Structure formats: C-alpha cells, structure tokens
Amino acid sequence: xxxxxxxxxxxxxxxxxxxxxxxxRLRYEFRASEDPVVEPEADFRARCTAWMAxxxxxxxxxxxxxxxxxGALIGTAWLQLIEKLPNPVAEAERHGYISSVYVExxxxxxxxxxxxxxxxxxxxxREEVDAIILWPTERSRTLYQRHGFSVRxxxxxxxxxxxx
Numbered sequence: 001x002x003x004x005x006x007x008x009x010x011x012x013x014x015x016x017x018x019x020x021x022x023x024x025r026l027r028y029e030f031r032a033s034e035d036p037v038v039e040p041e042a043d044f045r046a047r048c049t050a051w052m053a054x055x056x057x058x059x060x061x062x063x064x065x066x067x068x069x070x071g072a073l074i075g076t077a078w079l080q081l082i083e084k085l086p087n088p089v090a091e092a093e094r095h096g097y098i099s100s101v102y103v104e105x106x107x108x109x110x111x112x113x114x115x116x117x118x119x120x121x122x123x124x125x126r127e128e129v130d131a132i133i134l135w136p137t138e139r140s141r142t143l144y145q146r147h148g149f150s151v152r153x154x155x156x157x158x159x160x161x162x163x164x
Contacts, residue, residue, distance in 0.1 A: 010107075012115045015064035015076070017053040022073045023064065024048035030102040034137060065119040067103065067112045075103035077116035079123060084130065092130035092160055096120070101140065113143055121147055121158070129160045 015023060024045045032041075055062040061082070067075030082095040098120050103112045124132050136144050149158045 010067050010069045010074070010110070010112060010115075012065050012112075012119050013068055015056055015066045017056045019064075019066060019073060020049045020053035020056065021045070023052050023066070023076055026073065026076050026102055026104070027052075027100055029104070030100060063120070063123060065116050067107070067116060069107070074107045075112045075116055077101040077113075077120050079120040081124075081127065081129065092128040094127065094129050096124040096129040096132040096160075098132055098134040101134075101143075113140070114146070117143065117147055124160055131160065132158045 027048055028041055028044055031037075037044075052064075054060075056064060061080050063079045063081070065077050066073045077098065078100045080097040080099070082097055084093045084095060086093060098117070101113055101117055101120075103110075103116070121132065132149070134144065134149070147158070
C-alpha cells in the first residue's frame with residue numbers, strides 16, 4: 001500500500017443485509033483470484049447476494065464484519081457458529097468456522113485483515129467457542145498464525161479460551 005493510497009478512517013463494523021451486493025462482489029473477487037471461475041460473474045453475484053442477505057438477517061448462524069472506508073466496503077470476514085452435540089465434559093458446545101477473510105488488494109498492508117479476523121475471534125471468545133476452523137490461502141497463513149491458529153493435518157485450529 002502506498003502512502004498516497006492510505007484509506008480514510010476505516011471502521012470495522014457488523015455487516016447488514018443491505019451490504020449483500022457489495023459482499024457478493026468481494027466474495028467473487030476473492031475466489032476468482034484463487035481458482036478458475038466456472039459460473040458467470042453476474043449469475044454468481046445474484047445468487048450470492050440473495051444468500052448473503054438471508055444469512056445476515058437476525059437470528060442466523062452466520063456473522064460478517066466489513067472494513068468500511070467512508071462508505072466503501074473494502075474488506076470482509078465471515079464467521080459461522082456451529083452447534084455441537086451436547087456432551088457431559090468441560091468443553092464448549094460450539095465451533096466457529098471463519099471464511100472469506102478478504103481485503104481488496106490496494107488496501108492490503110494496513111492491518112485490515114488482522115482487524116477483521118480479530119472481530120471474528122473476539123466473538124468466538126465471548127460466545128465460548130471450543131475450536132475455530134478455517135482453510136487458509138498460502139498468503140494468509142502467517143496472519144492466522146499470528147492470531148493463535150496452528151496447523152492440524154488439513155486445517156488450522158485455535159482452541160477457545162473457554163475450552164480448557
């Protein structure tokens with residue numbers, strides 16, 4: 001990120017259903033940069049916008065945070081809280097699944113990915129999540145390691161503070 005490209009004050013806030021069209025664009029940009037696209041962009045964005053708007057409605061198991069630079073959404077992080085089966089041991093009964101941590105390329109290097117990830121991890125800590133799972137890109141591995149995630153076979157895992 002160049003000094004002349006410093007964003008205005010960027011806030012990290014909870015996403016709202018009205019953010020879904022921009023979130024769908026960010027999701028497309030993220031995934032299309034990682035793997036070959038097999039669906040026309042317009043079709044994907046329409047399908048994804050509907051799904052995201054529904055997931056962001058109150059009462060859902062998904063949460064999302066955005067990096068908002070003066071009304072322009074430039075980054076995102078998604079978290080799904082997954083209920084576990086009840087158990088009789090000292091172990092929290094939810095998992096967290098973090099997905100689509102993405103910052104537009106021109107804003108990378110300003111700590112926004114870290115701030116977005118922190119919002120999701122702090123929510124997991126408050127809600128007594130047992131373990132958080134995710135699938136990193138090659139580029140994002142060090143970000144997750146700095147936040148306490150470690151390699152476990154085919155995924156990263158971070159044990160929650162309440163899972164001891």
